[in-house]
Amino acid sequence: MRRGLMGGLVLGTALVAVMLQTGGVWAKDTVRARFAEYSTKTGPFFQELADQFNAANPDIEVKVEYLPWPEMQQQLMTDISAGTAPDISHMATRWMAGFAADGALAPIDDLMSPGFADTFVPTYLDLQKQDGQTWGLPIAASARGLFYNKDLFERAGVTEIPTTWDEAFEAAKKISALGGDIYGMGLQGKDLDTEGYWFYSLWTHGGSIIGPDGKSGFASPEAVAATENYLRFISEGLAQPGVTGSSREDLQNLFAAGKLGMVLSGPWFNAQLAEQGKDVEYGIAHIPVATTEATYGVTDTIAIVEGSDVKPQAMKFLEFIFNEENRLAFGKLEGFVPVLKSESTEPFFTENPNMAVFLEMGPVAKFAPLLPRWEEMAEGLKSELALIYSGEVEVEAGLQAAAAKMDALLAEEQ
Numbered sequence: 368m369r370r371g372l373m374g375g376l377v378l379g380t381a382l383v384a385v386m387l388q389t390g391g392v393w394a395k396d397t398v399r400a401r402f403a404e405y406s407t408k409t410g411p412f413f414q415e416l417a418d419q420f421n422a423a424n425p426d427i428e429v430k431v432e433y434l435p436w437p438e439m440q441q442q443l444m445t446d447i448s449a450g451t452a453p454d455i456s457h458m459a460t461r462w463m464a465g466f467a468a469d470g471a472l473a474p475i476d477d478l479m480s481p482g483f484a485d486t487f488v489p490t491y492l493d494l495q496k497q498d499g500q501t502w503g504l505p506i507a508a509s510a511r512g513l514f515y516n517k518d519l520f521e522r523a524g525v526t527e528i529p530t531t532w533d534e535a536f537e538a539a540k541k542i543s544a545l546g547g548d549i550y551g552m553g554l555q556g557k558d559l560d561t562e563g564y565w566f567y568s569l570w571t572h573g574g575s576i577i578g579p580d581g582k583s584g585f586a587s588p589e590a591v592a593a594t595e596n597y598l599r600f601i602s603e604g605l606a607q608p609g610v611t612g613s614s615r616e617d618l619q620n621l622f623a624a625g626k627l628g629m630v631l632s633g634p635w636f637n638a639q640l641a642e643q644g645k646d647v648e649y650g651i652a653h654i655p656v657a658t659t660e661a662t663y664g665v666t667d668t669i670a671i672v673e674g675s676d677v678k679p680q681a682m683k684f685l686e687f688i689f690n691e692e693n694r695l696a697f698g699k700l701e702g703f704v705p706v707l708k709s710e711s712t713e714p715f716f717t718e719n720p721n722m723a724v725f726l727e728m729g730p731v732a733k734f735a736p737l738l739p740r741w742e743e744m745a746e747g748l749k750s751e752l753a754l755i756y757s758g759e760v761e762v763e764a765g766l767q768a769a770a771a772k773m774d775a776l777l778a779e780e781q
Contacts (some may be wrong), residue, residue, distance in 0.1 A: 394426075395425070396426060396427050396428070396680045398430070398454045398675075398677050398680050398681050399429075400417065400429055400432070400453060400455040401431075401433065401439075401453040401457060402434075403434060403457040403458075404433050404435050405507070405635055405701045406639075406701060408700055409701065412696075412697065413688070416687065416693055417429040417430070417431045420684055420688075427677075432453060439457065439459075440458065440459070440742075443458060447674070452471075452672045454672060454678075454681045455669060455670070455672070455681050455684070455685065456670060457506060458670065459665075459667055460494055460503075460505070461736075461742070461745075462668075462742060463737070464739050465739045465740065465742065466502075467502045470673060471672060472672060473502075473672065473673045473675065473678055474501060475502070475503070475670075475685075478671070478678055479682065479686070480686060483689075486708060486709065487707060487708070488711065491666055491706045495666075497737060503669055503671075504668065504689060505706045506668065506706075507666065507667040507701070508664070508703055508705075508706050509635065509664070509704055510633065510634075510663070510664050510704065510729055510732045511631055511663045512632070512652060512653060512724050512728060513630075513631055513651065513652045513653065513655060514622060514649055515528060515529075515649060516542075516622070516627065516628050516647060517648040517649060518625070518647070519625070519628045523538070523542040523545055525538045525542065528650065529629070529652070529655050531657065532655045532656070532657050535655040536600065536605070538551060539551025539605040539606075539628060540603065542605075542629075548626055549626055549627075550608075550626065550627055551600070551606070551628045552629050552630070553618035553629065554597055554601065554606040554607070554613070554618075555615055556610040556752065557611060557612055558615065558616075562748045563665070563735070564615075565593070566663050568594070568596050568657075569584075569590055569593040570659065570663070570733050571656050571659055571660065572589045572590075572593040572659070573657070573659045574587050574589030575587070581777075582777070583769070583770035583771075583773035583774050584770075585769045585773060586766040586767045586769070590766055594762045596657065607621060607627065610756050610757075611757050623640055623643045623644030623647060624644070625644075625646065625647050633665070633725070634702040634703060634722060635702045636702075638701065650720075651724045652724065653728055661731050661732075662728040662733070664734045666706075669685065689707070691707065694706070694707050694710065695707075695710055698715075698716075699715055705726075738777075738780070743776055744776055747769050747772035750769075751765040751768050
């Protein structure tokens, strides 16, 4: 009896030691995962996934955090500097290059299960790669299109959906002539993605961000024509007042209120209109063209931070949220285009005209370059565009200043 008790104590002690050494059920690994909010539904969605994952994985506890998009970049930079970054972080893909170059992100190629990478649409996963390594996963992808208000078109006598910028200009004149506080075209001049709004015009005029000589394309003849294209909407009073004070959200709110005839935006806008623009009958068309069909393609990334002590556990959670069922649910919730091959044939995307149009434009989508100092280059462009839109600087002078700053930053990287 005594020997049995002692034997049991010895066995129990050994078992406890093994469990503690191996991180067993008594020592959960905690994974902090931070997400950016696309809508008020984003945080609760990932919290529900974390709850499911935690229940199925008793040795891991995922704790979900979420922040508004405008706060994400600065907060991540602050946390990385302070050593308080989460294990998993959401970010714009265009930020990823800088974080990866600074050593803040972990390459995930060796963390992924065999075959997992093959479940993605190659176009979107390839954007997560630099220097032969994969730095994150495409948590969101979108193309952009022309949202137009059917009622305002009808009242203004516009019977054809604009396919060129000249047609959009003529339609905007008729819609703005309705009077009151109704305007033909929304133009963005402030905050996140202001440079992206300009890219619509740049690319459809045949321009490029980086020219064939490897230098900035911000001051090319095509870029000048693209900028003058927007200026005519402003100078004729066809865009909303105060373009340089208008963010993407401001434009979307005006459209949802029935005050704009046209605005350029992405598939997520459908969800906002379903809630806030129920009285607006709208359609979505391709971006108007000057010389070249194009649209702005954007991906967001979710990555594992290099300082994490639980990288394999973090990867396990990422593979859970990117399984076919969970990924499809997220795409439907927020309205993003498919990033998994299995999503691409879903009727939700292929049979819904408000989603299918974005899939149609996928082949002509262009992306911002993955350059470590791209954000500084984009900020230089945004500053000059604000001066140009407000009439403080001539088009060519402003664009040349933006190009000079970009070229200087490119030279510093070489």
